[in-house]
Amino acid sequence: MVLKDPYNRTVSNLRISLTSRCNLRCIYCHAEGEVQPQEQMSAEDIAELMRVGVQFGIRSVKFTGGEPLLRRDLVDIIRSVPPGVESSLTTNGTLLAEKAAELKEAGLARVNVSLDTLRPERYRAITGKDILADVLAGIDAAIEVGLTPVKLNMVLLEGINEDEVDDFMAFVRNKPDLILQVIELMEFNECKFHGDVDSVEQDLNERATRVVTRRMHHRKKYCLDGAEVEVVRPLHNTEFCAFCNRLRVTSDGKLKPCLLRSDNLVDIRGKHGKELEDAFKEAVGRRKPFFT
Numbered sequence: 113m114v115l116k117d118p119y120n121r122t123v124s125n126l127r128i129s130l131t132s133r134c135n136l137r138c139i140y141c142h143a144e145g146e147v148q149p150q151e152q153m154s155a156e157d158i159a160e161l162m163r164v165g166v167q168f169g170i171r172s173v174k175f176t177g178g179e180p181l182l183r184r185d186l187v188d189i190i191r192s193v194p195p196g197v198e199s200s201l202t203t204n205g206t207l208l209a210e211k212a213a214e215l216k217e218a219g220l221a222r223v224n225v226s227l228d229t230l231r232p233e234r235y236r237a238i239t240g241k242d243i244l245a246d247v248l249a250g251i252d253a254a255i256e257v258g259l260t261p262v263k264l265n266m267v268l269l270e271g272i273n274e275d276e277v278d279d280f281m282a283f284v285r286n287k288p289d290l291i292l293q294v295i296e297l298m299e300f301n302e303c304k305f306h307g308d309v310d311s312v313e314q315d316l317n318e319r320a321t322r323v324v325t326r327r328m329h330h331r332k333k334y335c336l337d338g339a340e341v342e343v344v345r346p347l348h349n350t351e352f353c354a355f356c357n358r359l360r361v362t363s364d365g366k367l368k369p370c371l372l373r374s375d376n377l378v379d380i381r382g383k384h385g386k387e388l389e390d391a392f393k394e395a396v397g398r399r400k401p402f403f404t
């Protein structure tokens with residue numbers, strides 16, 4: 113049975129936060145909208161939730177966090193993804209090099225790696241750690257084992273990395289396994305570095321030889337000079353929300369109908385079988401586009 117929310121949006125993707133812990137301290141982090149997370153869900157609970165999701169039309173799962181690679185049982189969790197469901201991971205990439213092969217072998221399809229700058233000193237200023245080289249090694253390893261396409265997530269930050277879009281395009285150019293994703297900052301924690309995504313997108317539009325609109329969030333992908341660039345513009349974007357097909361799961365076991373709301377969560381801790389199915393339906397029923 114495929115579930116639709118009251119706004120006729122099909123839910124086909126589960127976005128599961130595996131932990132609220134992280135080894136970086138990015139200046140802009142929204143932490144997937146988690147507020148005071150408690151004990152994290154077990155691998156068994158996550159496996160059962162994915163099985164229930166499949167009954168209701170879930171076709172892909174995104175693992176995120178915090179930093180998902182901090183979970184020691186990550187490989188087991190990926191192994192428990194039901195057959196036919198595409199799994200991907202969003203990671204800061206710092207621990208990816210040593211784990212990429214194992215993740216691939218466990219069935220992970222691809223990774224998104226957060227990388228806001230190609231300059232070591234800026235990387236330290238943004239994340240708090242001087243380990244850009246580890247991330248670059250993680251990206252290489254992911255390509256090597258076929259966790260592809262690897263998307264590079266670059267949050268556009270005014271006065272910090274806005275001048276690096278062309279450098280990033282050069283970085284991904286003529287590498288079909290790499291896609292650049294330019295992301296509009298959603299302000300959390302007083303982070304006031306909102307970059308000008310409008311002008312970046314205008315420029316891409318003028319130079320693109322092909323523009324594709326994705327089903328999810330109706331995001332635009334621009335193809336130019338051997339580079340592929342996707343633009344993520346969630347703010348005040350009614351179309352983005354109208355085509356949102358994701359149900360979130362917090363690391364401590366709550367279904368979260370929308371990234372930007374915390375007043376409509378459905379607690380699934382301790383729920384199994386029919387109770388869990390009902391909770392899933394309840395969460396889908398509570399979904400509402402944030403920007404209308």
Ligand SMILES: Nc1nc2c(ncn2[C@@H]2O[C@H](COP(=O)(O)OP(=O)(O)OP(=O)(O)O)[C@@H](O)[C@H]2O)c(=O)[nH]1
Pocket residue numbers: 174176200202224263265293295344346356358371
């Ligand atoms: N507002 C909002 N932002 C989202 C949503 N999904 C993803 N994002 C943002 O999009 C950016 C990229 O997220 P990723 O975790 O890499 O995944 P993705 O690009 O959305 O997904 P794929 O294209 O399937 O890899 C991040 O900044 C997320 O916060 C959403 O449903 N709502």
Ligand SMILES: C[S@@+](CC[C@H](N)C(=O)[O-])C[C@H]1O[C@@H](n2cnc3c(N)ncnc32)[C@H](O)[C@@H]1O
Pocket residue numbers: 134140141142143144176177178179180202203204205224225226265267295296297298299300
């Ligand atoms: C919260 S992180 C969790 C996964 C992993 N730690 C990472 O950094 O990729 C998921 C994605 O959200 C993005 N993100 C975090 N805070 C954001 C914000 N305020 N606005 C837009 N994107 C944000 C990050 O850049 C990252 O690509």
Ligand code: SF4
Pocket residue numbers: 134135136137138141142143177178179204226
């Ligand atoms: S690495 Fe990811 S979860 Fe950690 S602080 Fe940065 S954006 Fe947030």
Ligand code: SF4
Pocket residue numbers: 329346352353356357369370371372400401402403
């Ligand atoms: S803000 Fe909420 S409704 Fe809009 S795309 Fe994000 S999760 Fe979906």
